[in-house]
Amino acid sequence: MKSSLSILILLFATSSFAQSTDSITLAHFFETALTEDKAYSDLHDICKQIGPRLSGSDGASKAVVLVQKILHSLNIDSVWLQKVMVPHWVRGEKEAASIYYPGFQLKQTVPICALGGSIATPETGINAHVIEVKGLGQLQKMNPSDIKGKIVFYNEAFDQSYRETFNAYSKAVPQRWGGAMEAAPYGAVGVVVRSMAQHIDEWPHTGAMGYTDSVVKIPAVAISSKGAELLNESLKKEKDIEFFFKTSCQTRPDTTSYNVIGEIKGAEYPNEIIVIGGHLDSWDLAEGAQDDGAGVVQSIEVLRLFKTLGIKPKRTIRFVAFMNEENGGRGGAKYAEWAKTNGEKHIAAIESDAGGFTPRGFSLETNDTLRAYVQKTWKTLLDKFEIGSLDDVGAGADVDHLKGICPLLGELHPDSQRYFDFHHTGRDTWENVNDRELEMGAAAMASFVYLIDKYGLGK
Numbered sequence: 001m002k003s004s005l006s007i008l009i010l011l012f013a014t015s016s017f018a019q020s021t022d023s024i025t026l027a028h029f030f031e032t033a034l035t036e037d038k039a040y041s042d043l044h045d046i047c048k049q050i051g052p053r054l055s056g057s058d059g060a061s062k063a064v065v066l067v068q069k070i071l072h073s074l075n076i077d078s079v080w081l082q083k084v085m086v087p088h089w090v091r092g093e094k095e096a097a098s099i100y101y102p103g104f105q106l107k108q109t110v111p112i113c114a115l116g117g118s119i120a121t122p123e124t125g126i127n128a129h130v131i132e133v134k135g136l137g138q139l140q141k142m143n144p145s146d147i148k149g150k151i152v153f154y155n156e157a158f159d160q161s162y163r164e165t166f167n168a169y170s171k172a173v174p175q176r177w178g179g180a181m182e183a184a185p186y187g188a189v190g191v192v193v194r195s196m197a198q199h200i201d202e203w204p205h206t207g208a209m210g211y212t213d214s215v216v217k218i219p220a221v222a223i224s225s226k227g228a229e230l231l232n233e234s235l236k237k238e239k240d241i242e243f244f245f246k247t248s249c250q251t252r253p254d255t256t257s258y259n260v261i262g263e264i265k266g267a268e269y270p271n272e273i274i275v276i277g278g279h280l281d282s283w284d285l286a287e288g289a290q291d292d293g294a295g296v297v298q299s300i301e302v303l304r305l306f307k308t309l310g311i312k313p314k315r316t317i318r319f320v321a322f323m324n325e326e327n328g329g330r331g332g333a334k335y336a337e338w339a340k341t342n343g344e345k346h347i348a349a350i351e352s353d354a355g356g357f358t359p360r361g362f363s364l365e366t367n368d369t370l371r372a373y374v375q376k377t378w379k380t381l382l383d384k385f386e387i388g389s390l391d392d393v394g395a396g397a398d399v400d401h402l403k404g405i406c407p408l409l410g411e412l413h414p415d416s417q418r419y420f421d422f423h424h425t426g427r428d429t430w431e432n433v434n435d436r437e438l439e440m441g442a443a444a445m446a447s448f449v450y451l452i453d454k455y456g457l458g459k
């Protein structure tokens with residue numbers, strides 16, 4: 001009796017000792033990230049020395065060199081580039097658009113931008129009547145004769161009732177991706193898509209759109225949410241209004257680019273890999289600070305924190321700056337293909353691609369047993385640092401390619417309320433990232449990676 005009680009006491013003491021030493025380590029991650037502010041300074045360099053980094057652009061090439069340089073400065077075990085062929089789409093001249101009120105001989109300009117991947121309009125632009133639909137569902141119920149020769153205006157707004165703005169995005173975004181290919185068979189001449197935004201403002205949001213080979217290609221643009229409101233109001237008053245838009249974008253041949261990779265080798269299980277990362281490419285309208293410079297520098301910061309605090313991981317911690325998430329996902333696909341071919345043993349892959357906002361926890365893509373293990377083992381400790389939200393399902397688009405060879409996929413889950421104020425717009429600049437929120441996210445990632453590395457994923 002006495003001996004089993006002392007074993008119990010010993011066990012309790014050991015586990016609470018482990019909790020308290022882990023708690024001290026996590027606190028150090030936060031203190032160091034917040035006081036040294038290195039991730040924010042890396043983000044400054046990526047945004048201000050380079051700026052926009054769309055796949056195939058000069059900016060993207062320069063970003064590869066810069067991130068490689070930052071990784072070398074960390075004195076980690078290895079740094080290398082992984083070649084990947086990427087699409088090369090260019091926007092061309094600034095787009096123009098206006099609503100024309102024929103009865104009044106009146107023209108009102110509105111902010112638009114071409115959607116990524118779109119073909120250009122003819123040089124003289126497109127001028128046509130407009131038919132408004134709330135989304136793809138409504139279009140499919142329309143009569144082709146109502147659409148033929150017109151511009152389809154997709155005006156499904158974000159559902160404001162969702163607390164998590166990414167859910168509103170997921171609901172509205174099919175009209176952006178599929179709008180042109182769905183409308184073309186009805187005889188539409190172009191599409192105008194309401195920006196994926198929470199607020200009513202003047203910023204058009206770009207983003208990827210798609211075509212299929214079997215359907216004629218028509219140009220697609222995004223209109224600012226304020227422009228969308230105006231167009232909607234105008235159509236209510238006068239069905240005969242016309243819409244004009246002009247774009248000069250172009251798809252060039254695929255070009256060579258790279259994922260940038262750096263790692264700290266594991267001291268005990270070097271063949272077990274924990275991937276961390278974000279995507280290095282960004283849309284071309286601004287600096288890609290929240291999307292996804294933030295994720296790149298936070299992941300670099302994880303390596304730096306391990307080095308600065310002298311923590312030698314048991315497993316290999318591998319950073320990947322993925323290329324081409326925005327308009328192709330080729331970098332993520334390439335990395336996963338390489339990992340499969342080489343039989344690389346991945347135990348976890350955690351990315352950050354939801355903005356540099358205050359972290360809440362992690363969304364996880366895993367089986368029920370592992371989810372239960374993670375929640376049971378680490379939630380209490382993570383909750384102490386207010387990063388214990390582990391219920392959401394999902395992983396980032398780049399690590400998602402590792403499905404099938406990596407049991408635990410995940411993504412840093414920051415507060416989502418302001419992300420779509422910046423996402424894919426001209427406002428996504430370094431000044432619009434808060435340094436403390438960004439660093440908190442980096443420390444959150446370091447904390448989670450530290451626990452996965454130290455304890456593994458159980459039996």
Ligand SMILES: [Zn+2]
Pocket residue numbers: 279291292325353
């Ligand atoms: Zn992104």
